[in-house]
Every structure is written in structure tokens, then in C-alpha cells.
Amino acid sequence: MGALTAQIVRSSLSEVLGTIFAVAAGIVVLELVLYVILKRKLQWRFSLPIMLVSPALIGLLLLVLYPILYNILLSFSNMSLRRFTVERGLTYGFAEAWNNLKIIFSEPVLKQQKFFPVLFRTFLWTFIQVFFHVTIGMMIALLLNRPMKLRGFYRTLLLFPWAIPQIIAVLAWRGEFNYQYGLFNLLIQKFGGQSINWMSDPFWNYVAINLTNIWLGVPFMTVILLGGLQSIDPSYYEAAEMDGAGKLMGFRLITIPLMKPITTPAIILGVIWTFNQFNVPYFINQFELETSDILVTALFRAAFEYNRYGFASMFALIIFIILLGFSLAYIKITKFSFGFDKAGGGTPLQAVGE
Amino acid sequence: MEQNSNVIISGFKWFFAPRRRSDSPFKRMIIHIILIALCVAAVYPVLRIVSVSLRPGNRLLSTSLQLIPDDATFESFRIVLQKRDFLLWIWNSLLITITTSLLGVTIASISAYGVSRWHFPGRKAGMIFLLATQMIPAAMLMVPIYILSIKLGLVNSWRGVVIAYSVSSVPFSIWILKGYYDTIPVELEQAAMIDGTTRLGAFYRVVLPLSTPSLAIAFLFNFTQVWNDFLIARIILQRAEFFTWPLGLQRMQGQFQTQWGEFAAASLMVSVPVMILFQLSSKWLISGLTLGSVKG
Amino acid sequence: MKKMMLRSLVLLLLLLSAAAVPVFAGAAAEPAEPEAVTFSLWTQEGESEGVYQWIEALADNYMAADPNVTIEVVRKDTEALREDFQTASLAGDPPELLWTVGDQAGPFTAAGLIRPVDDLYDVSKFVESVVMDGNTYAVPISAGNHLMLLYNKDLVSKAPETTDEFIAAAKAATKGDTFGLVYNMTEPFWLVPWLGGFGGKVFAEDGLTPTLNTQAMIDTLQFLHDLKFKHAVTPIESDYATMDTLFKEGKAAMLINGDWSLSDYAGVLGDKLGVARLPKVTATGKYPAPYTAGKYFMVAEGVEGPVLEAIEGFIGYVTSADIQNEMLETFKRLPGLLSGLNAPAITVDPILKGSASQLAVGTPQPTVVEMRANWDAMKPEMNAVLSGTTSPADAAANMQSAAEAGVRALQ
Known part of the structure; x- marks a missing residue:
């Protein structure tokens, strides 16, 4: 039935490779069209970069544009299980959108809890996570950034959580929070403590979720920060030392500011990924405690368990807007420039190119 | 109080002092102990999966903290390899992952060059758009992508997944590749162009070879993303012959019952390719993952 | 090294073009039988x-x-x-x-x-x-798909007829690391049989209005609470995997589980497996009514x-x-x-x-959409009672208001 046969190998190989080739051919055609229009006809000086960027741009638009538009359409509807089709009472309009908005902010998002407590918990969750990812990541990066024996060995092991498929890691962690059999309670008992209700106690469940995600997220941050640390020229520290600055001062005056171009995007990405992290809060929260839900898990339950399609789409838009607002504000505050101010290239090279 | 914080600060100073050739043996020992503890924390949950996979019968749980059970057996591994369609899942996963990762990195490497080297209008907006694609809650993509793939006839075929997977990691890849290109001095390309090559020739001969670390990391990232994907696979690949491993593993779970030993054994085996890849790319991992660059 | 990577990319593209030919040729050759x-x-x-x-x-x-x-x-x-x-x-x-x-x-x-x-x-x-x-x-x-009482004949000689006997048997079997009773304490599916035994139903006569804040629900929650805290015959926490493992390891005398599990346990326990009706609730004289x-x-x-x-x-x-x-x-x-x-x-x-x-004393599981609101309302409160953080009366009241909110959300 589902065994690996030569037939299946052949057909999958030819379909996959064929599609890849078709995509490649599509890109070539696209480039030719752009070349003729932009370069030959319009003689635009940015025709080459536009040609370079367009495959990614068009591919991404294909992937996300339809879902986003569909989402917006649904958020302007009253769609639910009982109003599944137009014949069964599904309607679209501004009144429906307004109604969805009103429900989100005035009524419980799930059972008892309203929007703002869940939002607050999501903020808290994101803050805790990014804080620990960056501090623990920085600590490990500093330790690994010293010449010593076994460095490569440590690095390999410390990256383990990243290499394990996330869902499997999460299920393994959930097992460790088991009351009888989990590692944590067994350890607590060994030291004479009182076992913890990790699954049913709202506070401890929140702790469990946070612990799991810290474990999952630190390696990525470590690698990014370590990359930054290694590219700092040691002469900076030597100069600072000669000026009489201590080690801590060096860390504050040299490491932190120099790392900013790295930490800023890492923090932005970290916030976005954590805010939208689904697997950990959903699967560790085995008892479906409402107190452990963050916005995206609440959204999932509203959309798929209660089938409130219109409501959930509006909810998703709100999450999107919150994240976009945060990112733009953070970029503004940190004056993050995407490296554009110094990107060596631009104009001088252009002169050579043309 | 004052005293206290001074102690803490000096301890901190002592500890994190960057690159000292003459650390005392005691300090080195402390550092090794801390690192070993962290490594144990990082690896331990995985070891527990190993332990479950070696347990005979169908037990997920055990009160013993022993990692290798006394009655350890490879039975679960044997069942997964021989009685399940595991090899098919792995073949499908490897095929789709390797091909789409190569295509995705190719697309990203070209686009990132455009973003890195030209001040074309809309460039910053483009970078924010890339970031914005990460902000859409995944749960909200499921229904529209499903509907789209039914309408386009992509269900139960590889075409839809190839397209979706090829671009799904492009935003992140462009970010790190652009960051890396930014660190390569333009003068190198200019020199090559004076020697008579074209702009794209300079990119191909100078920039790309120098960017191996970050190309490798972009590939690694694409690979793990696609390898672990469940969301899109579940929607499009419904027939058993198309199953990738996340779908196969999911099918091993019953409504209430799961053969945990087999599940754990399969989990370990599917982690191997990613670990190998991590190991192979480890020398580039630190230098290649550039979200931005340190001026220095 | 880098050169090689690039070369292999080019090679790959060539390969792709070769592979694409059969795809397009193969797509057209699908035989279509008219009656199929x-x-x-x-x-x-x-x-x-x-x-x-x-x-x-x-x-x-x-x-x-x-x-x-x-x-x-x-x-x-x-x-x-x-x-x-x-x-x-x-x-x-x-x-x-x-x-x-x-x-x-x-x-x-x-x-x-x-x-x-x-x-x-x-x-x-x-x-x-x-x-x-x-x-x-x-x-x-x-x-x-109904729950029933399964027992390990090594630990319990005869299936209990009433809840009093049931508790006594469970107490007698609880010693060391062996529990008298295990069940899935996280899912209200394991609660509803007892609710029926105490004379309650989750919906009013119309089959749509939640009726969770009732004396029967309070009694049911109290009963489950007592099994854990007063009689101490159940584990502190137990989900499906836990109860399943305990019963298979012979560390649980009695188990409440569904018909889907029977062939599995028959394989593991063999002749030691006993299967019976859930015991009659002494206080009401009614049998628990698991959902069928x-x-x-x-x-x-x-x-x-x-x-x-x-x-x-x-x-x-x-x-x-x-x-x-x-x-x-x-x-x-x-x-x-x-x-x-x-x-x-x-x-x-x-x-x-x-x-x-x-099965003979079971009750059909409600199929209306509103049941989703009931399940979601019961689950966290059942867990709260079993972790000792909420009293049965409060839990029943919370269930009711949560279920009503859920029903509204479903409109």
C-alpha cells in the first residue's frame, strides 16, 4: 500500500524535479519580460535590482497575498458554522466587521477571559521569553567566545534543542511535567519537596510553558550573538583596557553598542516568533487551561473549535497589526536602518556598472 | 547593599572577562562545569526520548530515572523500519526538502544581492514586507491555503508543496544573506569589473563564493523549516504515497492510543538528518548567521 | 569547494530539464474509463x-x-x-x-x-x-465508544456492584505504588457517566440549554474529589497515557476506559482482564450512564x-x-x-x-454543536476540582457560565 516502491520513487522524483524546473523556467521568462520592459523600453537605472528582487517578491506575494485578502474578506463577514454559506445567512459588510470588532473587545474571547487579559499575558510571555533568550544566549555566547578545550563539543550539544523537530521536543517536555513520572517532580521529591501540579495549576502551567520555550529558543539566539561577538575586533577591548576601563565597562561600552546592529533584528524577529509561537503554549497546556492561552492559541480555538470564522479573521488582523506596530516602533526607536546607511554599494558602484 | 552589588559586579567582571590567555585553572574549571550543566539541560529531553524508544511494550512513562532500561530492546526501531512505511516518508521528506531548499536559497541569494547593493525605491518597504510575512499567525493561513489548493487542483500532488516550500523561508534567507553581502566590500566587485566581467559576473564569481557560510546557513534554515513542516503538508498531501514524516508520525497516533515506543524511535530517526546537517555546517554556523553586521 | 557548489547547482538545473520531460508527457496519458x-x-x-x-x-x-x-x-x-x-x-x-x-x-x-x-x-x-x-x-x-469498568483480576477478585463496594475495593487495592483506581482525570468524558449516575444531564429537555450548575453535578464533582482526597485511591494527576501505563504495568487495580481499548488490554493482561458495568451509585440507586x-x-x-x-x-x-x-x-x-x-x-x-x-445503561452522546461549549466548560473546572483549587459548588457555577458564554459564541 504505502511502501516505498520504484514506481513511487520515479513518479515523485519526476513531479518534484519537473515542478522545480517549471518554476526555474518561469523565473527565466519573468526576467526576460522585465529586461525588455525595464531596461530596453524604459531604460530605468534600477532595472537590474528590480529584476533580481522580483522572483522572491512574486513568489511571496503568491503565497501570502491570497490568504491575507481572504482573511480580510472574512473579517468583514458574520461567517460561522450556522452561517456557513450565503444561502444559510452568511453576509458581508462594514456592519459585520464592526460587530466582530465589538465582540473581540467586549465579550470573552474564549470562555471567561476577555481580550485584554489575554493580550497582557501574551505581552508578558513575549517579554519573558525574549529577555531570557537574549540574556542566557548572551551568557552562553560569552562563555563560548573564549579559547578553550572542547569548545566545538559544547557548541554542538548546546545546539541540540534547535536540531530536534519542535513538536517532538514539545511532546518530550510535556512528559517531563507529568505529575507521577515527570523529571521535575521526581527531582523535587528526591530533594524532599512537594510535587507540583504542572498541568492543572494555572501558575505552574504558565511556568512550564515558559521553561519549555526558553529551552527551545536559547540556541538560536546564542548562535546569532556569538557570531556578533566573534566579529568584534579585540583591539577595541585592548584600547579600552589601556584607557583604564574594567571588563564590565568594556562589556557595556563596547560589546553592547557594537552588537546593536545584530541584537536589534534578532530581538524583532524573536518578538514576532514568540508572539506567534503556537506549538508550545498549545501542546504543553494539556488541560486547556484558559489561563495559559496566548493570543494565537485563543485565535486557533476560536477559529477551529468554535468555527467563528468572521470573528477569528478579525482577531488575526488585530494580532498582525499589533506586531506590525511594535516592529515599526522598535525600528524607529533604535534607529535601525537595515544596514542601508552603510551598505558599501549603491552609487559609486553604479557608476562602474553602467 | 552597596557592598553586595559590588561583589556581584566584580564577580561578573571576573567571570565574563573576554579572552584572557591566563585564566586560572579554577576559573576554567568553573566555566567547564557550567557549560557541562547547560549541555545536560540541552540534551536531557532527547535522552528521555531515547529511553522511551528502548523500552519494550507500549509504555510512555516510567518512574525510573534510568535512561537505559534494563530490558532495553531495539524492537521499536525494527517495527518502524520494517512494518511501517517509514522509508517512504523519509524518501518523500528528503526529496521535497532538499530540492525546495536549493531552489529557495537560489531565489533568496539573487534577491538579497539586489537589496544589498542598490538604493532602489521601495527597498526599505520591501524589507518590512519580508518581516511582515512572519507576523501572520499560521493558524490563519490554513483555511485559505487549503481552499486555494483545492481550487487550483494542487491537493495530492507535489506541485503545490514545491511552490509553497520554495518561498516559505525566503524572507529569513534574504535577511541573513543581505546581512552577509553587506559585509563584503564593494571594492572586490569593482576590481573584478575592471578586469572585464559584468556586474552579475562579479556577483557570481566574487560575492557568491565569499558568501558560502551564509548560503550554507540559509540552506540549513530552509531545510529544517521544510523538514518539520506539518501545516502545509497536512493540507495538500492527503494520500499515503505522498506522506512526509510528520504526516506519517501523526498517523501512528490513534484517537486515544499511541505506540509510544515506535513514536519515539521514529522521532529519533527523523532528527538524524537535521543533526547531520547541523554538524556539517557547524563551522559556518557562527559566521554565516548574520542578521546584521558589526562595524569593526 | 565553493566552485564545486556552484557547478553542482548548474548540474542540478540540467538534471531538472531532463526530468521535466517525462512529467509533461506523463500528465496527458491518464486513461479515463467512462464508467469508473x-x-x-x-x-x-x-x-x-x-x-x-x-x-x-x-x-x-x-x-x-x-x-x-x-x-x-x-x-x-x-x-x-x-x-x-x-x-x-x-x-x-x-x-x-x-x-x-x-x-x-x-x-x-x-x-x-x-x-x-x-x-x-x-x-x-x-x-x-x-x-x-x-x-x-x-x-x-x-x-x-462507551466507558466501562476494567479491572485486574490479580488485584480485585470481583467487580463491585455499588459505589460503596467500589470505594472499598479500591481502598483495599491501594498500597505501595499500586492505585485502586485510575481514570483519565483530564477529560470530562470520564465525568459524564457519574453525572448520569447522580441523576444529572448536561442539557435541559430542549437538548440545547446547558444545565451544568445542578446538585447532580456538585455531587459528581464531590464524588471524584473524594476518590482522590478522601479515599486517596487515585493518582494525584492522571491523563490517558498515565492511566494506560499504570494499568498495563499492573499498578492499577481498576481502570475506567472505553471499548476501543479492549483488544489492547486483552492482549497485555490476558485472562487477568475483567470487564464490567460501572457500579451503581449507592446514593441514588442509578447506574452511571456513559456516553455511547x-x-x-x-x-x-x-x-x-x-x-x-x-x-x-x-x-x-x-x-x-x-x-x-x-x-x-x-x-x-x-x-x-x-x-x-x-x-x-x-x-x-x-x-x-x-x-x-x-452499553445497555449508556446514554446517547449529544450531537448538537452546543456540546462543544459544554465540553470546554467542564474540562478546566473538573481539573480545578481535582487539583483541589475550586470547590465543587463553585466549579459547577463556573461551568454553567462558561458553557453559556460558549453557546453564545457558537451563534
């Missing part, structure tokens, strides 16, 4: 119980008998099946036939996604099915013509006496066909006998 009928069957039966493989075999047999019919069997997780069926219907291309749990008929009929099946089988010959507005919406495959549901066929709205005929044929095959009997013997699941319930196997086999005896 294809339909998809989605099921949520798992592989680990072996039922999924059995369904595939049934489909293969049927296809062998009727070469014009092609059945594509797709397995989905229970929840995924519901979500994906809804989405596929939205896109206008749902699978034609479902083999799934009965309560999904609620959402599907609410959204108008499945068609009545009165014309596809003889309703009078089968157990009660999902009836709404005078139409039957599902064909019973198996009856049951079973598995059903449902047919997507709009299916007609030759496809519908093929589906009718396949349904007829699976619900025939032979196949129903095969299911009974292989998986210890009681058949949906009434005549199958008189099969000699049921009276002879002690396991099936216990299961059938439990």
Missing part, C-alpha cells in the same frame, strides 16, 4: 488499534469485487477530520464519505454539509442513529448519481452481518447492526459481555 467511479473516504480510525488497516483492507476487497469503483482511504486525526471536512466543503470539494465519530454530525448538519441517509440503509435494523428534523444523518457502523456513540458513515451534501450508488454499495458491504461480526471479533467493538448484537460471541466472551452490559 471514484470517491474518497476519510476516517479518523488510528493505526495503532489496527482499525485503519482494516478499513483499507475492506476498501481493497470492495474494489476487487467491483473494479469500476475506486476508493481513496484517507486517515485524519479526529479534530483535523472535522476542520478539514468543513474547509473542503467551503472550497466545494469535500470527500464523499466519512467514517467518523457520531458527535461530528452536529457541526456538519448545522452547516448543512452532510445529506440525510434514510434512503441508503434500513434504519429499523440498526441501533439508534443521529436524527435531526426527522431525517437520519448517519449510518451506524459500530455501537459503543460509536462510529458512523456520513455522506457529503450534494453527492448523487453513480457515486452515491457506489457509496451505498460500500456502506451495505461494511454493515453486512459478516463484516459486522468480523469487527466484533477482531476489535471487540459492538456492531451497529441489531442482529449482530445477538451474536453468540457476545454472550460467551466475558469481555464483550461486560461491554454489552455497560
Whole structure:
């Protein structure tokens, strides 16, 4: 039935490779069209970069544009299980959108809890996570950034959580929070403590979720920060030392500011990924405690368990807007420039190119 | 109080002092102990999966903290390899992952060059758009992508997944590749162009070879993303012959019952390719993952 | 090294172009027989119980008998099946036939996604099915899915008749690392049988209004609370995997679990496995009433013509006496066909006998959409009572308000 046969190998190989080739051919055609229009006809000086960027741009638009538009359409509807089709009472309009908005902010998002407590918990969750990812990541990066024996060995092991498929890691962690059999309670008992209700106690469940995600997220941050640390020229520290600055001062005056171009995007990405992290809060929260839900898990339950399609789409838009607002504000505050101010290239090279 | 914080600060100073050739043996020992503890924390949950996979019968749980059970057996591994369609899942996963990762990195490497080297209008907006694609809650993509793939006839075929997977990691890849290109001095390309090559020739001969670390990391990232994907696979690949491993593993779970030993054994085996890849790319991992660059 | 990477990229592109030729050539050569009928069957039966493989075999047999019919069997997780069926219907291309749990008929009929099946089988010959507005919406495959009392004969000699005996037996068996009773303390599915035993129901007479804040619910929660705190016969926390492991390891004397697990435990425990009705609640003199549901066929709205005929044929095959009997013997699941319930196997086999005896006092699981609100309302409060953080009375009141909010959200 589902065994690996030569037939299946052949057909999958030819379909996959064929599609890849078709995509490649599509890109070539696209480039030719752009070349003729932009370069030959319009003689635009940015025709080459536009040609370079367009495959990614068009591919991404294909992937996300339809879902986003569909989402917006649904958020302007009253769609639910009982109003599944137009014949069964599904309607679209501004009144429906307004109604969805009103429900989100005035009524419980799930059972008892309203929007703002869940939002607050999501903020808290994101803050805790990014804080620990960056501090623990920085600590490990500093330790690994010293010449010593076994460095490569440590690095390999410390990256383990990243290499394990996330869902499997999460299920393994959930097992460790088991009351009888989990590692944590067994350890607590060994030291004479009182076992913890990790699954049913709202506070401890929140702790469990946070612990799991810290474990999952630190390696990525470590690698990014370590990359930054290694590219700092040691002469900076030597100069600072000669000026009489201590080690801590060096860390504050040299490491932190120099790392900013790295930490800023890492923090932005970290916030976005954590805010939208689904697997950990959903699967560790085995008892479906409402107190452990963050916005995206609440959204999932509203959309798929209660089938409130219109409501959930509006909810998703709100999450999107919150994240976009945060990112733009953070970029503004940190004056993050995407490296554009110094990107060596631009104009001088252009002169050579043309 | 004052005293206290001074102690803490000096301890901190002592500890994190960057690159000292003459650390005392005691300090080195402390550092090794801390690192070993962290490594144990990082690896331990995985070891527990190993332990479950070696347990005979169908037990997920055990009160013993022993990692290798006394009655350890490879039975679960044997069942997964021989009685399940595991090899098919792995073949499908490897095929789709390797091909789409190569295509995705190719697309990203070209686009990132455009973003890195030209001040074309809309460039910053483009970078924010890339970031914005990460902000859409995944749960909200499921229904529209499903509907789209039914309408386009992509269900139960590889075409839809190839397209979706090829671009799904492009935003992140462009970010790190652009960051890396930014660190390569333009003068190198200019020199090559004076020697008579074209702009794209300079990119191909100078920039790309120098960017191996970050190309490798972009590939690694694409690979793990696609390898672990469940969301899109579940929607499009419904027939058993198309199953990738996340779908196969999911099918091993019953409504209430799961053969945990087999599940754990399969989990370990599917982690191997990613670990190998991590190991192979480890020398580039630190230098290649550039979200931005340190001026220095 | 870097050069090599690039070279291999170019090589790959060349390979791609070579590989693309057969794709486009192959796409056109699909032979199309005019009379051929294809339909998809989605099921949520798992592989680990072996039922999924059995369904595939049934489909293969049927296809062998009727070469014009092609059945594509797709397995989905229970929840995924519901979500994906809804989405596929939205896109206008749902699978034609479902083999799934009965309560999904609620959402599907609410959204108008499945068609009545009165014309596809003889309703009078089968157990009660999902009836709404005078139409039957599902064909019973198996009856049951009900919880019952399982016990380890090494630890409990005889099944208790009343809850007093039950508690006494559990206390006697609880010692060391052995528990008198284990059950899934995280799921309200394990709570509702006792609610019935204490004389309560989750819905009012209209079948739509939640009635969770009742004395019966408080008594039920108190009973479960006492089992853990007063009598101390259950583990502190126990989900499905925990209770399952404990019972298999012989560290639990009694277990409450469903008919789907019977063949598995019979394999592990052999003759030591006892199966009986849940004991009568001493205070009320009533038997606990576990939900019964079973598995059903449902047919997507709009299916007609030759496809519908093929589906009718396949349904007829699976619900025939032979196949129903095969299911009974292989998986210890009681058949949906009434005549199958008189099969000699049921009276002879002690396991099936216990299961059938439990089924007799079960109550049909509500299939209305509102049940979702009830489940979600009961789950956290049941957990709160069992962790000792909420009193039964408060929990019952919270359940009610949560369920009412859930019902509103479903409107």
C-alpha cells in the first residue's frame, strides 16, 4: 500500500524535479519580460535590482497575498458554522466587521477571559521569553567566545534543542511535567519537596510553558550573538583596557553598542516568533487551561473549535497589526536602518556598472 | 547593599572577562562545569526520548530515572523500519526538502544581492514586507491555503508543496544573506569589473563564493523549516504515497492510543538528518548567521 | 569547494530539464474509463488499534469485487477530520464519505454539509442513529465508544456492584505504588457517566440549554474529589497515557476506559482482564450512564448519481452481518447492526459481555454543536476540582457560565 516502491520513487522524483524546473523556467521568462520592459523600453537605472528582487517578491506575494485578502474578506463577514454559506445567512459588510470588532473587545474571547487579559499575558510571555533568550544566549555566547578545550563539543550539544523537530521536543517536555513520572517532580521529591501540579495549576502551567520555550529558543539566539561577538575586533577591548576601563565597562561600552546592529533584528524577529509561537503554549497546556492561552492559541480555538470564522479573521488582523506596530516602533526607536546607511554599494558602484 | 552589588559586579567582571590567555585553572574549571550543566539541560529531553524508544511494550512513562532500561530492546526501531512505511516518508521528506531548499536559497541569494547593493525605491518597504510575512499567525493561513489548493487542483500532488516550500523561508534567507553581502566590500566587485566581467559576473564569481557560510546557513534554515513542516503538508498531501514524516508520525497516533515506543524511535530517526546537517555546517554556523553586521 | 557548489547547482538545473520531460508527457496519458467511479473516504480510525488497516483492507476487497469503483482511504486525526471536512466543503470539494465519530454530525448538519441517509440503509435494523428534523444523518457502523469498568483480576477478585463496594475495593487495592483506581482525570468524558449516575444531564429537555450548575453535578464533582482526597485511591494527576501505563504495568487495580481499548488490554493482561458495568451509585440507586456513540458513515451534501450508488454499495458491504461480526471479533467493538448484537460471541466472551452490559445503561452522546461549549466548560473546572483549587459548588457555577458564554459564541 504505502511502501516505498520504484514506481513511487520515479513518479515523485519526476513531479518534484519537473515542478522545480517549471518554476526555474518561469523565473527565466519573468526576467526576460522585465529586461525588455525595464531596461530596453524604459531604460530605468534600477532595472537590474528590480529584476533580481522580483522572483522572491512574486513568489511571496503568491503565497501570502491570497490568504491575507481572504482573511480580510472574512473579517468583514458574520461567517460561522450556522452561517456557513450565503444561502444559510452568511453576509458581508462594514456592519459585520464592526460587530466582530465589538465582540473581540467586549465579550470573552474564549470562555471567561476577555481580550485584554489575554493580550497582557501574551505581552508578558513575549517579554519573558525574549529577555531570557537574549540574556542566557548572551551568557552562553560569552562563555563560548573564549579559547578553550572542547569548545566545538559544547557548541554542538548546546545546539541540540534547535536540531530536534519542535513538536517532538514539545511532546518530550510535556512528559517531563507529568505529575507521577515527570523529571521535575521526581527531582523535587528526591530533594524532599512537594510535587507540583504542572498541568492543572494555572501558575505552574504558565511556568512550564515558559521553561519549555526558553529551552527551545536559547540556541538560536546564542548562535546569532556569538557570531556578533566573534566579529568584534579585540583591539577595541585592548584600547579600552589601556584607557583604564574594567571588563564590565568594556562589556557595556563596547560589546553592547557594537552588537546593536545584530541584537536589534534578532530581538524583532524573536518578538514576532514568540508572539506567534503556537506549538508550545498549545501542546504543553494539556488541560486547556484558559489561563495559559496566548493570543494565537485563543485565535486557533476560536477559529477551529468554535468555527467563528468572521470573528477569528478579525482577531488575526488585530494580532498582525499589533506586531506590525511594535516592529515599526522598535525600528524607529533604535534607529535601525537595515544596514542601508552603510551598505558599501549603491552609487559609486553604479557608476562602474553602467 | 552597596557592598553586595559590588561583589556581584566584580564577580561578573571576573567571570565574563573576554579572552584572557591566563585564566586560572579554577576559573576554567568553573566555566567547564557550567557549560557541562547547560549541555545536560540541552540534551536531557532527547535522552528521555531515547529511553522511551528502548523500552519494550507500549509504555510512555516510567518512574525510573534510568535512561537505559534494563530490558532495553531495539524492537521499536525494527517495527518502524520494517512494518511501517517509514522509508517512504523519509524518501518523500528528503526529496521535497532538499530540492525546495536549493531552489529557495537560489531565489533568496539573487534577491538579497539586489537589496544589498542598490538604493532602489521601495527597498526599505520591501524589507518590512519580508518581516511582515512572519507576523501572520499560521493558524490563519490554513483555511485559505487549503481552499486555494483545492481550487487550483494542487491537493495530492507535489506541485503545490514545491511552490509553497520554495518561498516559505525566503524572507529569513534574504535577511541573513543581505546581512552577509553587506559585509563584503564593494571594492572586490569593482576590481573584478575592471578586469572585464559584468556586474552579475562579479556577483557570481566574487560575492557568491565569499558568501558560502551564509548560503550554507540559509540552506540549513530552509531545510529544517521544510523538514518539520506539518501545516502545509497536512493540507495538500492527503494520500499515503505522498506522506512526509510528520504526516506519517501523526498517523501512528490513534484517537486515544499511541505506540509510544515506535513514536519515539521514529522521532529519533527523523532528527538524524537535521543533526547531520547541523554538524556539517557547524563551522559556518557562527559566521554565516548574520542578521546584521558589526562595524569593526 | 565553493566552485564545486556552484557547478553542482548548474548540474542540478540540467538534471531538472531532463526530468521535466517525462512529467509533461506523463500528465496527458491518464486513461479515463467512462464508467469508473471514484470517491474518497476519510476516517479518523488510528493505526495503532489496527482499525485503519482494516478499513483499507475492506476498501481493497470492495474494489476487487467491483473494479469500476475506486476508493481513496484517507486517515485524519479526529479534530483535523472535522476542520478539514468543513474547509473542503467551503472550497466545494469535500470527500464523499466519512467514517467518523457520531458527535461530528452536529457541526456538519448545522452547516448543512452532510445529506440525510434514510434512503441508503434500513434504519429499523440498526441501533439508534443521529436524527435531526426527522431525517437520519448517519449510518451506524459500530455501537459503543462507551466507558466501562476494567479491572485486574490479580488485584480485585470481583467487580463491585455499588459505589460503596467500589470505594472499598479500591481502598483495599491501594498500597505501595499500586492505585485502586485510575481514570483519565483530564477529560470530562470520564465525568459524564457519574453525572448520569447522580441523576444529572448536561442539557435541559430542549437538548440545547446547558444545565451544568445542578446538585447532580456538585455531587459528581464531590464524588471524584473524594476518590482522590478522601479515599486517596487515585493518582494525584492522571491523563490517558498515565492511566494506560499504570494499568498495563499492573499498578492499577481498576481502570475506567472505553471499548476501543479492549483488544489492547486483552492482549497485555490476558485472562487477568475483567470487564464490567460501572457500579451503581449507592446514593441514588442509578447506574452511571456513559456516553455511547460509536462510529458512523456520513455522506457529503450534494453527492448523487453513480457515486452515491457506489457509496451505498460500500456502506451495505461494511454493515453486512459478516463484516459486522468480523469487527466484533477482531476489535471487540459492538456492531451497529441489531442482529449482530445477538451474536453468540457476545454472550460467551466475558469481555464483550461486560461491554454489552455497560452499553445497555449508556446514554446517547449529544450531537448538537452546543456540546462543544459544554465540553470546554467542564474540562478546566473538573481539573480545578481535582487539583483541589475550586470547590465543587463553585466549579459547577463556573461551568454553567462558561458553557453559556460558549453557546453564545457558537451563534
